[in-house]
Amino acid sequence: MGLRMDLQYFAESGGQEKTEKATPKKRQDTRKKGQVAKSNDVNTALILLFVFILLFAYAAVPGQFLHDLFMEIYINYVGMAFTIENVMALFLDLLFEIAVVLVPIMLAALIAGVVSNMVQVGVLFAPEAIKPKLSKINPINGIKRIFSARAIVELFKAILKIILVGLVAFGILWLYADELLRLALVDVMDGFHLVSYLTGMIGIASALLLLILAVPDYVYQRYDHEKQIRMSKKEVKDEHKKMEGDPLIKSKRRDRAKEMAMQRMMQEVPKADVVITNPTHYAIALHYDGDVMAAPTIIAKGADYTALRMRQVAELNAVPTLENQALARSLYDGADIGDEVPEDLFRAVAEVLAYVYRLPSIAPKRYPEV
Structure with a gap:
């Protein structure tokens, strides 16, 4: 079985080991599928922490609700006729009151779940992750997941968390053992306040403990995710080819870009003062305006x-x-389009421009006042 899986992995990677880090495109594609580095332990710990912090400060409300509920049941509902109408009315009344009390707690859990996910993966909407797939309900795959190494690790983690949380709860209860033994002697509301206080302390302490335990799990999940999305060198090359497109289309695109660049350059040639040639292999177009330019500038060149x-x-x-x-x-090799003439060629270029400016066809345009 192990050899078969190795051969399958080798075949899927194109005969190469996946040693390369995932490219940005691969990361984006896996993120769209909902495959991100996320620890469920972080979610659980933060939800528990938010909920128990709220309960710690909110305990008086459900406590008063339960007190009033029992009072109303013993005073008003005990003598009520047991009919379908009365039971339905009582059920709806209690359902509404319970909902009013529980809504803040449920909202706290919802907000904590959203915050914990955003802290780990940011804003992510991946509908592809919830698409129905037959592979998810395949019993063979399910059995493999149950008896996999990851499942065994998760089992040991769960046992460890249960033991540690149990020790934390036992330690807090041990500290307040005397108060708990006197519960039967105190008022109902005082007893409720003590129980709710201890419950909040146990919940917050357990949540903080689980949050500490979730940090290494989150680090491992990130490491495992990076390992899962690694790519072989062949996959990286294939992705680059796919992103760059068909070679024929690339060639046509380059030719089109060259043609457009040539057209723009040809539009600059009429503005030149002179075109220096080789005579057939090279041509350099120069322009000079003493009012705005420190030196003659190459506005076009070609071979x-x-x-x-x-x-x-x-x-x-x-x-x-x-x-x-x-x-x-020298001009073709020594400067690009838009560059000024190199200093070592100033004298030669100045002689050329001086000669051009003295031509009968140029002098009247250049010096109309003469």
Whole structure:
């Protein structure tokens, strides 16, 4: 059986051991399914703590209710005729009064349950976790869970908690043994106050003890959850491929992005003062405005086909084109689009711009007052 499970695990992991931490997508997917690191012991301890703290401060209300109820039963209800109508009326009356007393306690338990879950897993709505599945009612799987190592561990934990809570309760009762032995000699309400006080103390002490015991369980649940959602290297690679999409679609997307980038760059070429070429392999478009720029700026550059397109656009828009192989190659390798000309190329670029500005077709536009 163990060998078969190992082989199944090996096959499901694609022949690789699950050694990689879960990716953010895997964590999100498992969270949507309701698979999160959560300790039920934390929920139980916090619910008990909230409820017993409320009972500790709220004991006078149910105590007075029980006192009034017994008084009313012995005074008003004892002589009542035993009919269906009277029994139903009495039942509905008592049900309403009991509900009024118990609603605050039930609300405290509800709030504690919500808070304990939010502390552990945050805000989570996972309807997939409550979908009916045949595997959940499979008797074979149920038997496996009953006799699994986890079930044995939970059994020992439950026994340990029962023993410790029993010791706490016994210790508190032992401290108040004299008062408890005198209960028959005190007033009913005084006796009720003592019992409710001891019950609250036992409940709060037990809840605090269970909360302390729940901390290592929560740590273990987080460790076990991380272990369960581990991935093999193949699963990580497959997930990346799936997220990135089909290679053909990726290629088309890249081509589209390059085309759009080229279109934007070609729109900048008409603004250039000069296009420096290699003459066929490289093209660099430069623009300089002394009022707003500290140095000439590269507004477009390209190689091969892109360089050819730049020269064509420059020709159509009457932008001067100047061949300078060394300068074109240096500018292409030394700066990106939007960068200023490197300092070591200032002199060469200044000579090119000075030459361009003296051209008959450029000088009148550049210096209209001359």
